[in-house]
Amino acid sequence: MAVSRQARIAVILFNLGGPDSLDAVRPFLFNLFNDRAIINLPQPARWCLAQLISRLRAGTACAIYSELGGASPILPQTENQAQALAAQLASRGFTHSKCFIAMRYWHPFAEETVAAVREFAPDHVILLPLYPQFSTTTTQSSLEQWRGLSADLAAREHVICCYPEAAGWIAAQADLIQASLAGMAGDTPVRLLFSAHGLPKKIVDQGDPYPGQVAQTVAAVVDKLDMRSEEHTSELQSRLHLVHIELVD
Known part of the structure; x- marks a missing residue:
């Protein structure tokens, strides 16, 4: 162009986005779970479920955001x-x-x-x-x-859409990791954990490319760092579980 x-x-x-105060935590959570891309239910069922989830999770989320300074x-x-x-x-x-x-x-x-x-x-x-x-x-x-x-x-x-292997972005991640590793004692055993937010299996089964693109990013960063397979692992996380993901070649 x-x-x-x-x-x-x-x-x-x-x-x-994210709450800018502890008072904003619950409405933020409601907006999140009221998105049809997150919970694919018709209204008013999705609205009711979003209200319930945001009410149940608000206390735990507020405690976490308090550790971040309240926002x-x-x-x-x-x-x-x-x-x-x-x-x-x-x-x-x-x-x-x-x-x-x-x-x-x-x-x-x-x-x-x-x-x-x-x-x-x-x-x-x-x-x-x-x-x-x-x-x-x-x-x-x-x-x-x-x-x-x-x-x-x-x-x-x-x-500009999706850049899981963009050279500049991969180099930036590798630089940040190398800076952290440089601050550790030379003989300290290190195992690098790549963590990304998980998705409901139903969404992945419908063809969402996110897990595969996360794996592409991890593979590119690992290649940039020249790490051995035993020096790193990757997980997709959610509130309830961790699901191991395989790296793509």
Whole structure:
């Protein structure tokens, strides 16, 4: 895609979102479980189940977020990414670009971001989900919600979707791991655990590519680190269980 450096470019960074206070934990959980991509039930059954789950899980979740300072760090971290990306675009001559954030389950919601993008009046809209691996429950859910709110922007939109083996991203993960390993005593036995969020088996059986793309990422990082098979393991985790995943060649 050839884009003039004089064009007005809106880059939308999509992420899951997280509660910005302990009072926001329960409504955040409700929004999460009321998403049809997460619980595929018709309304009002999904609404009722989301209310029940969010009420039952709120106490445990609040305790976890209390250990994080009373809020999720995901928005400040995403804001840092947006600022870094904006600086990179400006340094390459795209001085009329602007980065926006759209969270799926808490502020800033897509509705808020769509309004801000319309006010910016861009020539191009770049949709950039910050999920390296594609899933119907993350990337697809975020994009479908956005498109349901932004039909008037559709002709200007371009999607950057799923990059489980992108060289720069793999190198960044390897650098972070190497920095951690460098701080350990030389003779300390190390076994690296790659952990990613799990999916219900039903969703995977319907063809969701997420577990396979996670395995691709792990294989690429392991190759970059030149690690032996006995030096690492990989798990998909959920609240209830761990499921071992096989690496792809």
